[in-house]
Amino acid sequence: MEILNEIKFTMPSLSVNEGAARAVVSSFLIQADPTVEELSDIRTAVSEAVTNAVVHGYRRKKGNIELTVRLLPERVIYIRVKDRGCGIEDVEQAMEPLFTTAPEEERSGLGFSVMQSFMDRLKVKSAPDKGTTVTMRKRLSAHGD
Amino acid sequence: MKIDIKSENGAAIAALSGEIDHHNAKELRAELDRFIISVQPRQLAIDFGGITFMDSSGIGLIMGRSKLMKECGGVLEVLNPQPYIRRVLKLSGIERIVKIR
Numbered sequence: 001m002e003i004l005n006e007i008k009f010t011m012p013s014l015s016v017n018e019g020a021a022r023a024v025v026s027s028f029l030i031q032a033d034p035t036v037e038e039l040s041d042i043r044t045a046v047s048e049a050v051t052n053a054v055v056h057g058y059r060r061k062k063g064n065i066e067l068t069v070r071l072l073p074e075r076v077i078y079i080r081v082k083d084r085g086c087g088i089e090d091v092e093q094a095m096e097p098l099f100t101t102a103p104e105e106e107r108s109g110l111g112f113s114v115m116q117s118f119m120d121r122l123k124v125k126s127a128p129d130k131g132t133t134v135t136m137r138k139r140l141s142a143h144g145d
Numbered sequence: 146m147k148i149d150i151k152s153e154n155g156a157a158i159a160a161l162s163g164e165i166d167h168h169n170a171k172e173l174r175a176e177l178d179r180f181i182i183s184v185q186p187r188q189l190a191i192d193f194g195g196i197t198f199m200d201s202s203g204i205g206l207i208m209g210r211s212k213l214m215k216e217c218g219g220v221l222e223v224l225n226p227q228p229y230i231r232r233v234l235k236l237s238g239i240e241r242i243v244k245i246r
Contacts, residue, residue: 015167110201
């Protein structure tokens, strides 16, 4: 699919970068003129995906998180969050609401549920020791709506 | 991230401002827990009016404080969440456990 615009950046898996990732995504999306609600949905979904990479993917050793944001035709926003961390053994189980492997850190197990309900499409590709790639899409409402 | 706690006659309000994510939930959790354990209020209301962003880390924060308040014989409430925060709260079903006003 044609890419109208794209931003791609890499950051170390430091929790402070969860906020940095949201800020960069917000700035990039200004050109698409999303509604307050749409921007808030995307920011929240990005925050969940990056947090998963920090908390779970790089739980044992730090590494890099790669974030890609694309503006596609028909006002579709594409987001990819990729890590090369420990990966997920059972993706289906990980996506179940309230499932968490980090209750001691008060992780609610709702990260994927938030991504799923705030975005139109969510895809999770993962393999143990290979890492996890989360891709999400959301179509913004027609301009002027 | 800012937290301002006022307490009177066993009822306390903790007004939060800023963004709640995994990174700064740790600090909030520590500060709220310190207060709950030392003061043991009957009622603690966390005011979300000044919160400009919250992801599911905020749900963990509320659930954890609700549990601690219960253990200390008190009740936790959530005040003034903005519409986008309400959506995360709704998705979690937390309103079955914690009163939201």
